[in-house]
Amino acid sequence: MNTQDPSVGTYVFVFAVLLLLAALTTGIAYINLGPFNTVVALAIAAVKMCLVGLFFMHLWYSRGLARIVVLAGFFWLALMVSFTLADVFSRSWIKPPGP
Numbered sequence: 001m002n003t004q005d006p007s008v009g010t011y012v013f014v015f016a017v018l019l020l021l022a023a024l025t026t027g028i029a030y031i032n033l034g035p036f037n038t039v040v041a042l043a044i045a046a047v048k049m050c051l052v053g054l055f056f057m058h059l060w061y062s063r064g065l066a067r068i069v070v071l072a073g074f075f076w077l078a079l080m081v082s083f084t085l086a087d088v089f090s091r092s093w094i095k096p097p098g099p
Contacts, residue, residue: 004061014055021048 025044033040054060059070 006055006058006061010055014051018048018051021051 021044025041028037028040028044031037053070059066
């Protein structure tokens, strides 16, 4: 285990970036981007997730097993999402009967 701890300034900087990204998420919700509103919001959420994981969960400073566990979690998430999307895209829509 690495004994190097981040400074208080690092925590404050990451917290400020997270607040700015939260404000950006709120602001982008009021702009009509069509179907890209969800894409932009999810991209910002992914950046916030990475910041929280790297700095507040100390993954930036950890070695070995902790990083392997996180990578295994992301691999499992990608596997579940890909199987779900394969199932959704392989089905056809059922049209309701007309009048």
